[in-house]
Amino acid sequence: MSQASPMLRPICLVKNVCGSLQVCTDAIEFLNGINQPVVVVSVVGLYRTGKSYLMNRLAGQQKGFALGNTIESKTKGIWMWCVPHPFEAGQTLVLLDTEGLGDIDKGDSKNDGWIFCLAVLLSSTLVYNSRGTIDNDTIQKLHYITEISEQIKIRSAEAGEEGDEDSQFVRFFPLFVWVVRDFTLSLEIDGNEVTEDEYLDFALQLKKASPDNMRRLENLQERDIVQGFLETTGRFCEYIFDKSPVKTLKGGHRVTGKLLGQLAQIYVETLSSGKVPCLDNAVVALANLENKAAVQEAFKVYKSGMEKVKNNFPVSVTDFTSEHQKFSKLATSEFMKCSFKDDKGDYLKQLVQDIDMCYVVLMEENEMASKRKCKGLLKDLFSEMNKRLQNVLGQLAQIYVETLSSGKVPCLDNAVVALANLENKAAVQEAFKVYKSGMEKVKNNFPVSVTDFTSEHQKFSKLATSEFMKCSFKDDKGDYLKQLVQDIDMCYVVLMEENEMASKRKCKGLLKDLFSEMNNDCRMVNTVSVEDIKSTAETEMSSLHKEKEKTALLEQKRKEEKEKHIESERMLEVEQERRQDRMKQKEEKVKKEMEQQQEEIKRAVESKVKEQEALMNKGFKEKAELMEDEIKI
Numbered sequence: 020m021s022q023a024s025p026m027l028r029p030i031c032l033v034k035n036v037c038g039s040l041q042v043c044t045d046a047i048e049f050l051n052g053i054n055q056p057v058v059v060v061s062v063v064g065l066y067r068t069g070k071s072y073l074m075n076r077l078a079g080q081q082k083g084f085a086l087g088n089t090i091e092s093k094t095k096g097i098w099m100w101c102v103p104h105p106f107e108a109g110q111t112l113v114l115l116d117t118e119g120l121g122d123i124d125k126g127d128s129k130n131d132g133w134i135f136c137l138a139v140l141l142s143s144t145l146v147y148n149s150r151g152t153i154d155n156d157t158i159q160k161l162h163y164i165t166e167i168s169e170q171i172k173i174r175s176a177e178a179g180e181e182g183d184e185d186s187q188f189v190r191f192f193p194l195f196v197w198v199v200r201d202f203t204l205s206l207e208i209d210g211n212e213v214t215e216d217e218y219l220d221f222a223l224q225l226k227k228a229s230p231d232n233m234r235r236l237e238n239l240q241e242r243d244i245v246q247g248f249l250e251t252t253g254r255f256c257e258y259i260f261d262k263s264p265v266k267t268l269k270g271g272h273r274v275t276g277k278l279l280g281q282l283a284q285i286y287v288e289t290l291s292s293g294k295v296p297c298l299d300n301a302v303v304a305l306a307n308l309e310n311k312a313a314v315q316e317a318f319k320v321y322k323s324g325m326e327k328v329k330n331n332f333p334v335s336v337t338d339f340t341s342e343h344q345k346f347s348k349l350a351t352s353e354f355m356k357c358s359f360k361d362d363k364g365d366y367l368k369q370l371v372q373d374i375d376m377c378y379v380v381l382m383e384e385n386e387m388a389s390k391r392k393c394k395g396l397l398k399d400l401f402s403e404m405n406k407r408l409q410n411v412l413g414q415l416a417q418i419y420v421e422t423l424s425s426g427k428v429p430c431l432d433n434a435v436v437a438l439a440n441l442e443n444k445a446a447v448q449e450a451f452k453v454y455k456s457g458m459e460k461v462k463n464n465f466p467v468s469v470t471d472f473t474s475e476h477q478k479f480s481k482l483a484t485s486e487f488m489k490c491s492f493k494d495d496k497g498d499y500l501k502q503l504v505q506d507i508d509m510c511y512v513v514l515m516e517e518n519e520m521a522s523k524r525k526c527k528g529l530l531k532d533l534f535s536e537m538n539n540d541c542r543m544v545n546t547v548s549v550e551d552i553k554s555t556a557e558t559e560m561s562s563l564h565k566e567k568e569k570t571a572l573l574e575q576k577r578k579e580e581k582e583k584h585i586e587s588e589r590m591l592e593v594e595q596e597r598r599q600d601r602m603k604q605k606e607e608k609v610k611k612e613m614e615q616q617q618e619e620i621k622r623a624v625e626s627k628v629k630e631q632e633a634l635m636n637k638g639f640k641e642k643a644e645l646m647e648d649e650i651k652i
């Protein structure tokens with residue numbers, strides 16, 4: 020979670036221009052840079068009651084929000100100061116100082132209503148600031164709070180009424196803190212000690228200080244201010260830092276700085292258009308904005324991940340699919356982190372669609388890259404052939420030049436024949452070289468068994484023949500091939516004889532030392548007809564060759580079929596895994612949202628129980644019974 024650079028002084032969030040509210044773009048831009056959850060503390064109350072001073076203390080500063088020392092109201096609109104939360108790393112404390120209510124000179128109670136309403140809607144803790152004692156007059160001035168259910172709606176008109184809306188307010192409204200300044204009465208009620216609920220009042224009570232000093236508090240050194248005043252202010256700050264929760268929306272979604280800015284814009288627009296702000300509508304509008312952004316962010320995760328894969332194109336289909344799977348999963352969890360209230364899963368579907376479209380495009384690009392690579396390889400392979408072709412062309416040119424120089428008319432057929440003669444002759448020589456050099460190695464091991472000798476001869480004959488086939492052309496009658504076979508055969512016979520001689524020499528040597536039976540065996544080996552062996556070997560060779568080619572072809576086809584099958588199965592598996600993963604993440608999200616709602620309901624019930632107890636104690640049994648019904652609901 021990132022955070023914008025620190026804010027050195029407060030800026031205006033909402034201003035009142037000629038009787039209508041406007042959001043300040045600077046403030047929204049600043050909030051847009053805060054991706055941390057925010058704890059929003061706003062202060063409301065009558066004008067000239069020390070609200071701005073209190074907010075400066077929460078910011079840990081002597082100066083910041085402008086203080087006035089005349090009776091005329093100072094703060095106009097809503098001012099904002101974002102500071103790092105002093106207790107919670109990773110959270111931002113947003114302080115909202117509001118225009119004082121009830122300035123008679125202003126004579127604009129509508130504006131007061133708007134300011135109060137916005138303070139309630141935007142904050143997670145609402146500080147109500149008043150001066151003096153809590154008496155009937157102060158309670159009367161609290162009419163903004165008692166009328167709050169007319170200023171704000173929880174459910175949209177389309178959703179209809181559901182139960183008592185009044186009782187729902189406690190679930191979604193900020194923590195309420197009442198600060199009483201310059202409290203001078205004894206902390207006793209009918210001679211009894213104050214209750215726990217009234218402890219806060221006690222903690223915040225201020226000793227009466229010299230009025231001269233209090234009028235210019237921001238310019239005073241701490242030592243010049245009454246000790247008790249500083250202590251209670253300190254305790255107030257500690258209480259706020261400790262108890263103020265992160266701002267959440269209806270449904271429990273934590274609000275970030277960015278969301279707070281959007282929320283302010285939505286509510287200000289609603290109020291300016293004369294409508295009653297509705298929590299449900301705001302959540303839906305915000306969810307749309309957030310979910311759209313979540314789809315974009317999540318898609319970015321997928322895209323940037325696949326960009327790296329793209330740099331290595333072409334990659335195998337297996338690698339490509341597994342990377343796609345990995346980054347789809349990452350994108351889905353990124354989406355789950357930022358999205359909320361995507362009940363129908365529309366935004367998740369949008370993300371899946373975007374990813375799938377990108378996947379198809381990338382798949383095509385990978386295929387293209389693969390084709391390009393194959394073309395390159397083929398080009399290399401054929402360049403050798405080209406060289407040979409150029410050689411042939413050179414010879415052709417020479418033939419034509421010679422024909423023309425001798426005064427004859429060049430003839431295409433003659434040229435081809437002449438060229439073929441030249442090429443085929445060379446082909447026979449090259450092919451024979453292949454055979455000869457192969458058999459030379461066999462010769463070094465003479466004498467060898469007839470079987471070994473024949474198989475080696477067979478191997479190199481085959482190699483020589485294919486070398487000949489590569490280079491020869493227009494050997495229609497097979498004269499040059501015959502020539503090659505003759506050359507090979509002659510060489511074979513000579514070598515066979517040499518092998519025989521070597522064998523004989525070896526045998527003779529052995530015979531000297533071995534018995535006479537061994538001698539007979541050796542002779543038998545050498546009496547095998549050379550012609551017989553040759554013809555059998557040739558027939559075998561050709562049938563073996565054909566058989567091999569057929570088998571290779573069949574094997575290739577079978578392999579292709581198998582690969583296709585494996586690939587389609589894999590794709591199916593991948594799709595299933597992705598779907599399962601999405602379902603799992605969605606279930607988790609729904610579970611979390613349900614838990615948050617349960618938590619809200621629990622808080623509401625607890626608060627109602629407390630309220631009921633208080634009423635019971637005061638003897639309002641009738642009201643308590645009514646509330647019991649509400650709790651059951």
Ligand SMILES: Nc1nc2c(ncn2[C@@H]2O[C@H](COP(=O)(O)OP(=O)(O)OP(=O)(O)O)[C@@H](O)[C@H]2O)c(=O)[nH]1
Nearest residue numbers: 066067068069070071072087092093094119234236
């Ligand atoms: N007696 C007394 N004076 C205070 C206290 N806190 C602040 N003041 C003084 O009251 C004057 C008004 O303080 P502000 O903080 O500007 O009051 P405000 O409620 O923000 O005023 P508006 O913005 O005009 O509504 C300043 O001169 C402060 O020094 C307090 O607890 N007791």
Ligand SMILES: [Mg+2]
Nearest residue numbers: 070071093094
């Ligand atoms: Mg002020």
